[in-house]
Amino acid sequence: MDWIVKETGEIFAGLSQLFTTPVFEIGNTRLSLGSIVQLILLAIAVFIASRATSEWIKRKILVRVKLDRGTREAIAAVIGYLLAGFGFMIVLQTAGINLSSLTIFAGVIGIGLGFGLQNLSSNFISGLTLLFEQPIRAGDFIEVDGLLGTVENISIRSTIVRTLDGVFVIVPNVRFVENHIINWTYKDPKCRIHIPIGVAYGSEPILVTEALLAAARMEPGVLSSPAPKVWFKNFGESSLNFELLVWIDRPQGSDPIKSSLNFAIENEFRDRGIEIPFPQRDIHIRNLEEITHRFHKTSATDVPNGKVNSHNSTITPNPKVLPKSPDNWTLRDLLRRVTFFESCTDLELRQLIEYGYRQLYPNGQAVCQENDPGDSFYIILTGSVEVFSQKAEKYIATLHKGEFFGEISLLLGTPRSATVRTLEDSILFVVDRNDLQKLLVTHQELADQIAQKLSERQQALRDLGILTEEVSEQTPLIRIRQRIQSLFGI
Incomplete structure (x- = not known):
């Protein structure tokens, strides 16, 4: 032991x-x-x-x-x-x-x-540079060397990027210092994406513009300001090439938004009969007359005695073309029915379509509510609306095709002074606040009409006790014209 x-x-x-x-x-x-x-x-x-x-x-x-x-x-x-x-x-x-x-x-x-350890030391210095200069930061959506994803973490040696498919990629820091980096969310996340599209020759550019803008405005991921644009890029070999440009504020969702826009564009083209062409080639045949003569000669020998039985042939009458309802009219046709735009050319109407869009309101639907903030201006293309005050329980006016409303709130910067409700199925041309300036600059007569109507409507609201505004020494028309000039420079 x-x-x-x-x-x-x-x-x-x-x-x-x-x-x-x-x-x-x-x-x-x-x-x-x-x-x-x-x-x-x-x-x-x-x-x-x-x-x-x-x-x-x-x-x-x-x-x-x-x-x-x-x-x-x-x-x-x-x-x-x-x-x-x-x-x-x-x-x-x-x-x-x-x-x-x-x-x-x-x-x-x-x-x-x-x-x-040259690579390790270079990545170390690059990591310090990224941390202090912050050209990219955690949460940024970036693209480097074809890699697209969100920065999850920046360490001394490497940066972790999560791709759109949810895959985490470890990227050495030196790649962010030596290569070009696209930082989609640097300072401002808003960016513009391009959707190329080709249509068949013979398609009307103004209808194509209307269809593309309608598809863009249906997509919730597309920003209304800056407004979508349509560019006519070039004349292709077999198509007219356009490009839809839209702004988004979530670059991470650019691919889903593009997919949704393509679905919407295809649906709009199908509804309007706009054709997306296949590649086409022209074939030129020599000795066409000789080939045609032999073809007819062969056809005649196939029938006994060289006669054609006319009883077997039927003639189909041309189908009757039914008139379009207002709901199926193009926006160009609807705008031409309004006094302000009846003399506009197709090019002017195409530009006008970029400023606003049409909206169908069924009978009895409220277009805007009293005391709500005003963010749109409306022109009646078809139908009629009723203007009334819910607070005072008073009828104000009935507006019909060619008339407009919504200007008081936009120009005076006040909440809606009345409620507007449709009296029948109506189509309205809606112009957002940011595009109203462009519309009034190109159509001075509309600006003058707005000033005149706004002066009259203000006085009518005062008489009904709905609008309580101090009256200045200037006449209402002069004050409104000055207001339009200060807001829009026209």
Whole structure:
């Protein structure tokens, strides 16, 4: 039994001597195996503590400051690296290692790392550059070398990008410094996407424009301001080539929005009878008369006595073309029925269609409500509407084809002064606030008519006690003209 105790004591003594015997010397400090293990454990503890502290600062403090995600990630990363650096220095000082004695050693190691670990050092410097300059930040939607995705995290060596398919890609930081980067969400997430489309020769450009804009306005992901545009790109070999340009504020959803727009465009073209052509080739046949003569000669020999039985042939009468209802009329035809636009050319009408869109309101539907904010101007293309005040319980007016409403709220910057409701199925031409200026600039007579009508309607509302506005020394018409001039410069 005594020998077992003796052997165990010798083992512990050997291990103690192994861990306490100096292995090498740094400066005036001798390091043993035990002190090295202690330094490693302390370094791991410092790393974990700095990481936890930076995460706590990011989640508890930076969130309350209401910084964006990219800024929070960058600040937390820098704080974590600084805490880790200071912690390692404190650990070394606690172990009695003089940092000045590490200068030469660090220089030698630095030269070795510079030659042996060039990629690692370049990624390290690139990571610091990304954190401080912030050309990209966590949460940005970027494209680099054909890789499209959202930045999830930026570390010292690499950046994690999540693609549209949900795949996480680890990209070395040096690629973001040396290559061109498209940052779709840098400062302003709004961007414009292009939808190319070709139609058959013989299609009317104004109908194509109307169909493309109608498809764009049906897509909820497309912004109304800036308004969608249609460009006539060129004359192709077998098609007229157009391009629909729309603005979106979610670049991550550009592919689904393009797909939805393509579905809507196909549906609009089908409803309007606009053909999307196949590639076409013209074939020129020589000696056409000789071929035609032989064909007729062969056809005659196929029938007995060379006679054609006319009783077997039937003549189908031309189908009667039914007149279109107003709901199926093109927007061009509807606008031409309005006094302001009856003399417009097709090119002027095409431009006018870009400023607004038509909207069908069934009988009894409210177009706008009293006290709601005014954001649209309306021109009646077909049908009629009733204007009344719900608050005062008073009838104001009935408006018919060619008349307009909604200008009081837009021009005076006040809530809607009355409710407008359709008296029958009606088609309205709707112009948003941002496009009203373009419409009035190109149609000065409409601006004059608006000023005149607005003056009359204001006076009528005052007589009914609905509009209580102080009357200035100027006449209402002069004040309204000045208001239009100050708002739209016309």
